[in-house]
Amino acid sequence: MKEYFEWLIENLILICGVISIVFVILIFIFLLKEGSGIFSHTSLTGFIFGKDWYPISDPPKFGILPLILGSFIVTLGAIIIAVPLGIASAVFLSEVVPRGIGDILKAIIELLAAIPSIVLGFIGIVILSPIIKNIFNLPTGLTALAGSVMLAFMALPTIVSIIEDAINSVPKSYREASYAMGATKWQTIRRVILPAASSGILAAIMLGIGRVIGETMAVLMITGNAAIIPTSFLQPVRTMTATIAAEMGEVIRGDAHYQALFGIGIVLFIITFLINLVSDLFLHKKRGKA
């Protein structure tokens, strides 16, 4: 009886584990099945490097370069804002404030992740974009910059949390050695702790990028959605995710436009997959060393 129970539990766990992997594979197959048809309409290079996205003109043009670059510039901006802030917050939490207060503050920062992205979108439209419009004297505040700022806030909890963990896992003996050499706190942080935590910091950045590049609702609301190749942060841009979300409701199931949107999904899937893979490598490298 007991062996039977063990056998049952083991296999149940096995099935659960396998199912989650099977789902990932099925999703990818589904994307391929729905999206690959576009490549009989537009070549792969024409799709990825095409400069024009006119899906409902005649003949339609399915070049997603503006969308890729739109996602890229918004993500880049978000990372430029979020990484220094994230590192500074993590250092503050783990090295400056006393342990107990740090734990409370960290929980509050992690709460940022619980804000629905559509709420951040509201804030972006109502508060942030008028500010950007006035500061830079633009016709509209709905720009890549607005998207970057809001997405930086969305990525911060992930980034702070992982970097803080990385800093905390730096052995106490490094700190002792550094202080015993007559180093100040700041010297110890900059010269010993941050280098020792570097792989965790890189992993945090990669995961932050993954979070930002896949985000849809906030960017749909606040980046202006112009499918043009961006040349500055102060232009409206359109991201890959926003394109799919905005146009999916209007397409006819199975036509070229529909397939093109799934094609974007494939590209996005591959990008986030690679980013996650790289961040995983960094995290494993860290564990391997410790």
Place this chain on the structure above:
Amino acid sequence: MSEKIEIKKLNLFYGDFHALIDVNLGIPEKRVTSIIGPSGCGKSTLLRCLNRMNDLVEGVRVTGSIKIDNIEVCSPNTDLISLRQKVGMVFQRPNPFPLSIFENVVYGLRISGTNKRSVLEEVAEKSLSEVLLFDDLKDKLSDPALGLTLEQQQKLCIARVIAMRPEVILLDEPCSTLDPIATLKIEDLMQILKKDYSLVIVTHNMQQAARASDTTCYMLLGEMIECGETKDIFTAPKDKRTEDYISGRFG
């Protein structure tokens, strides 16, 4: 024989726990002084008073006086940075930074603002030579320090301290993670280093104290029981408690 460090009526409390009780001790210059005693007797705590590393522990209170060259260590006005440059410390576990060998040795110079390549290289070579590592490592100074053997790592940690030209080197059970041969090599190194530096070593290994030190101090439950020439302590201890400990009846 002049005294480098003079400890008078030193008391230390961890919260309510009285960890050091009225410790009086003179530590001679350019000799090896060992502090022995059973676990928890306060020998590491005493060592950590000398470079104020106990400041990092919350809830520590110290009274009394420690003078190094007539400079008061325990005063709140003491410049910790210059104190710690003068009084270097080697820890129980080798703790090189996760940087290159070279960067480990020159760490002290870098934090005191020296970045001139030629100076750094000269100091690195000199310091590594003093700990007898330079010949082995001269071609791989840019390799990660964590790839070295434990013995090499511990020597590297000593070189890192020496690079700052300290006057006192504190060693907190420096051989406890090393094998017997590596232990002997570190002890040999201490005999060379005592020509230039005053060494204070905490050890739970009585044989090590007998082999490597000139002066031995025996501590028990936070009190300094007896202190004297190593050969006297081990052959003719004055205190019964010291005799019990060194003859193996206790501890």
